[in-house]
Amino acid sequence: MTRRPERAQAAVEEAGRAGAYTVAVVVAEPGDAVPLLALQPPGAEVAVVSLRGGEKDARTALDRALASAEDRGCRLLGGVRVVRGEGAQAFPALLDELRAVAPDRVHTLDPDPVHTAFDQESGEPSYGVPAAHAVAAAQALAAARTLQRETGRPVSVDCHRERADPRLGAAACRRHPAPANWLWAGFDGRLSAFVPTAAGVVRRFQRVPGGGWSGPEAVEGADVVPGLLVVPDPAGLPHLFTLARTVRADGAVDVDVVHAAQYRTSDPPTPWESLGGPNAGAWRKGREVGFPAAAFDAAGNLFVFVRNFGHSISYRCRTADGGLTPWRHLGGARVADELVAVSTPYGGVEVYGRARDAAGVVRRYLGPDGEWAEDRTPPFAPRPGSLAPGAEPGAVLFRDLRTGEACVWRSGGAHPLPLGDADGTGPVAAVAGVHLDGWPYTVLARGGADGRCAVGAHPVGRPDAGVWWQDLWPNSYGAPAAAVSRRGLLAVATPAPGGGLLVAEHRAGAGGLGFSAPKLV
Incomplete structure (x- = not known):
């Protein structure tokens, strides 16, 4: 039997009044945000933060994904926010963007990707994703951690593997799973x-x-x-x-x-x-x-x-x-x-x-x-x-x-x-x-x-x-x-x-x- 009890609505509305459910998608390039935007539920406020401006085709794909999210009932907090600076210099700007968004949840990439090959002589693994993805994910984790310690407000983070299961997309590719029994x-x-x-x-x-x-x-x-x-x-x-x-x-x-x-x-x-x-x-x-x-x-x-x-x-x-x-x-x-x-x-x-x-x-x-x-x-x-x-x-x-x-x-x-x-x-x-x-x-x-x-x-x-x-x-x-x-x-x-x-x-x-x-x- 499946039903939606009306008596629960008041508590859910109270939760909503306590603060809209806000999501920040933090990526290396605008195109990386496309599969992560598809995960956002109706009613979520969504901001996209990219460490680089990206190519025209990637920006076009992101614009389509943003429009699709809006059609599903997401509220967009502007267009893509491009962080200026490289490497460690980008971190203060990224943190400022998260302060402005004040997210409940951050979606980002994988800070520790799985190797696709390994050179036995050098001991060096190689990966099927750009190195910038791990850098963006590590900085997103650090910025979200700093924001939480500044505000005392918990921030959830989902790190998504790429190509973990192409049949199911980004939803099935979490690097750090959520607990079933917490x-x-x-x-x-x-x-x-x-x-x-x-x-x-x-x-x-x-x-x-x-x-x-x-x-x-x-x-x-x-x-x-x-x-x-x-x-x-x-x-x-x-x-x-x-x-x-x-x-x-x-x-x-x-x-x-x-x-x-x-x-x-x-x-x-x-x-x-x-x-x-x-x-x-x-x-x-x-x-x-x-x-x-x-x-x-x-x-x-x-x-x-x-x-x-x-x-x-x-x-x-x-x-x-x-x-x-x-x-x-x-x-x-x-x-x-x-x-x-x-x-x-x-x-x-x-x-x-x-x-x-x-x-x-x-x-x-x-x-x-x-x-x-x-x-x-x-x-x-x-x-x-x-x-x-x-x-x-x-x-x-x-x-x-x-x-x-x-x-x-x-x-x-x-x-x-x-x-x-x-x-x-x-x-x-x-x-x-x-x-x-x-x-x-x-x-x-x-x-x-x-x-x-x-x-x-x-x-x-x-x-x-x-x-x-x-x-x-x-x-x-x-x-x-x-x-x-x-x-x-x-x-x-x-x-x-x-x-x-x-x-x-x-x-x-x-x-x-x-x-x-x-x-x-």
């Missing part, structure tokens, strides 16, 4: 929200269960990229993973996997701790490391996986007693950026990687001999940007590559099970243990292609029983997330313009998926 319920019932921003991961939390919110406050430590993974340990505590990107004095770039954890809602997370990377000995290789996936086994051992320079999977393990193994390369089939790790029903860990050279996935698991085995037979092909852990042990959520329909699969299944939703893009968030009408359910949350926030539900462990969906509110300014407390209280949230959150809670005693009107916090 809302968390502590042991005391208070909610915490972890949001990646230009100036790092920021946290907000409830002062009392169901009450007002504190924050945002930054997680201490290194400058991290605007992406995030949040996973639970066996005790149910949230652990955070991302990449730290450090520019050295000699111009080299170090990219490390970093980890933090929150042990009490009232206390800040631990500072970021570096786990290094599988190619850390050679910085040109190390900067290409894929975004981490992680999961705990039943014994409390933490496994962290990444896509390495050679496009296979590497992992590192922190044992339950605190020991840390070296990075180990698993080899085998080549994978794309996207990995997801899951804790299995039998207490182990599995990792899935979207295949780089074929439509499908590669599964890696520990065999009976204690060695990692490879399985190339899982019967599904996910859309880029859609892999996520399911709510039940061993389950993987994804969107079908061909149809876009949300699906779930478990190891050993003959085929994936559709979840009855072909609308929208990106990952689906899931939580289990929600009691509806006296029965335990798994609740799903997703953003629609037209910006709607929707939730669905199916009996725990029975997605084959069917999923019913309903809209919560008409505008979602980022990936929705859901959390359930140990007392079974359910909440759903999305980011809102101005750095706030829209939060709705399941009404006690309400039949089915009955929610309170969303609050802007």
Whole structure:
């Protein structure tokens, strides 16, 4: 069932009054902005900032893209804004442009592109994109970070890979993925929200269960990229993973996997701790490391996986007693950026990687001999940007590559099970243990292609029983997330313009998926 409840409109309008949803597209040349403009939702205020003036044909293509965005309902903040100056001299002018635009979100290019060839003798990779693209992306990240620290207002950043999947365009090519599960319920019932921003991961939390919110406050430590993974340990505590990107004095770039954890809602997370990377000995290789996936086994051992320079999977393990193994390369089939790790029903860990050279996935698991085995037979092909852990042990959520329909699969299944939703893009968030009408359910949350926030539900462990969906509110300014407390209280949230959150809670005693009107916090 799909409907748009009128009671949600007031909160959405309040979010809009708090500040229009403003987007800055920052690129090296005007033509680079064309695919990124196609991603902007109706109602967004959009400004294009280019570090160079570009050729006439590129400017013409951009003019057409701007007109198309305006026809879709975007509001254009003038024509392209060309920043004067080269290299470091361009940064002050770029920062001034962002100050004038005051964006909620910045779309830019990839600061650490993937190599297309590698010279073994010189140790130099070559890339299929101009060097100016990485420079523009790095400056956009730095300018957005500076703006956020000046104003205290969170700024989201999306860095887009080029040519990552020509079938799906720029929407499927994010260098640093948005988290599927960024809302968390502590042991005391208070909610915490972890949001990646230009100036790092920021946290907000409830002062009392169901009450007002504190924050945002930054997680201490290194400058991290605007992406995030949040996973639970066996005790149910949230652990955070991302990449730290450090520019050295000699111009080299170090990219490390970093980890933090929150042990009490009232206390800040631990500072970021570096786990290094599988190619850390050679910085040109190390900067290409894929975004981490992680999961705990039943014994409390933490496994962290990444896509390495050679496009296979590497992992590192922190044992339950605190020991840390070296990075180990698993080899085998080549994978794309996207990995997801899951804790299995039998207490182990599995990792899935979207295949780089074929439509499908590669599964890696520990065999009976204690060695990692490879399985190339899982019967599904996910859309880029859609892999996520399911709510039940061993389950993987994804969107079908061909149809876009949300699906779930478990190891050993003959085929994936559709979840009855072909609308929208990106990952689906899931939580289990929600009691509806006296029965335990798994609740799903997703953003629609037209910006709607929707939730669905199916009996725990029975997605084959069917999923019913309903809209919560008409505008979602980022990936929705859901959390359930140990007392079974359910909440759903999305980011809102101005750095706030829209939060709705399941009404006690309400039949089915009955929610309170969303609050802007």
